[in-house]
Amino acid sequence: MEIIKTQIPDLLIVKNRFFKDERGFFMEHYNKKQLAEHNIHIAFCQDNLSQSSYGVIRGLHYQLAPHAQTKLVSVIVGRVWDVAVDLRKGSPTFGQWVGIELSDDNKTHFLIPQGFAHGFSVLSETAIFSYKCDQYYNQPAERGIRFDDPALAIDWRIPTDQAIVSPKDKIHPDFAEAEMNFNFISH
Numbered sequence: 001m002e003i004i005k006t007q008i009p010d011l012l013i014v015k016n017r018f019f020k021d022e023r024g025f026f027m028e029h030y031n032k033k034q035l036a037e038h039n040i041h042i043a044f045c046q047d048n049l050s051q052s053s054y055g056v057i058r059g060l061h062y063q064l065a066p067h068a069q070t071k072l073v074s075v076i077v078g079r080v081w082d083v084a085v086d087l088r089k090g091s092p093t094f095g096q097w098v099g100i101e102l103s104d105d106n107k108t109h110f111l112i113p114q115g116f117a118h119g120f121s122v123l124s125e126t127a128i129f130s131y132k133c134d135q136y137y138n139q140p141a142e143r144g145i146r147f148d149d150p151a152l153a154i155d156w157r158i159p160t161d162q163a164i165v166s167p168k169d170k171i172h173p174d175f176a177e178a179e180m181n182f183n184f185i186s187h
């Protein structure tokens with residue numbers, strides 16, 4: 001397992017080994033002990049799976065503390081552009097975001113700590129997105145930030161004016177308005 005830092009502390013790229021042979025490939029998709037060897041100790045409690053078509057954007061979503069979720073995200077089929085935004089008060093990277101391509105080809109995981117908003121755009125015809133969370137879904141604690149907030153200026157790598165988004169994702173406040181919700185303390 002290789003852990004790669006990003007320009008935002010605690011937001012990490014996780015590369016697991018995978019073994020190819022004439023049948024295909026094998027990989028340990030999640031290994032608690034190997035993460036612990038990198039001093040990453042997360043008590044995941046829920047696995048999620050979603051399928052989306054090209055042009056879908058899901059996000060930007062987060063849950064308020066104490067229901068904020070750490071997410072270990074990956075793509076089982078297809079390609080997505082995955083984005084995490086730092087919402088942690090006092091963080092030197094507050095309001096900054098990192099984007100990464102996750103795909104069935106690169107078999108890469110993105111470890112997104114509590115206190116981040118998360119979203120992704122689908123770059124392939126279809127994408128199956130799989131991720132672990134360390135807090136259960138709590139709908140009353142769910143909040144969002146509009147994915148196309150000009151202040152964030154996220155490059156979703158697809159034409160956002162044609163993005164396929166849920167009705168709720170069309171009406172989230174922008175970052176500045178949502179900021180009053182942020183109740184995450186930077187570590």
Ligand SMILES: Cc1cn([C@H]2C[C@H](O)[C@@H](COP(=O)(O)OP(=O)(O)O[C@H]3O[C@H](C)C(=O)[C@H](O)[C@H]3O)O2)c(=O)[nH]c1=O
Nearest residue numbers: 048050058059060061062071118119120136137138166
């Ligand atoms: C997230 C979630 C949703 N649901 C139900 C609620 C709705 O009836 C239905 C679809 O939910 P939603 O439209 O919120 O799904 P996404 O837009 O993929 O939401 C996710 O999108 C971004 C990318 C995230 O990181 C979050 O995990 C999550 O907010 O599943 C559940 O039953 N459990 C859950 O954990």
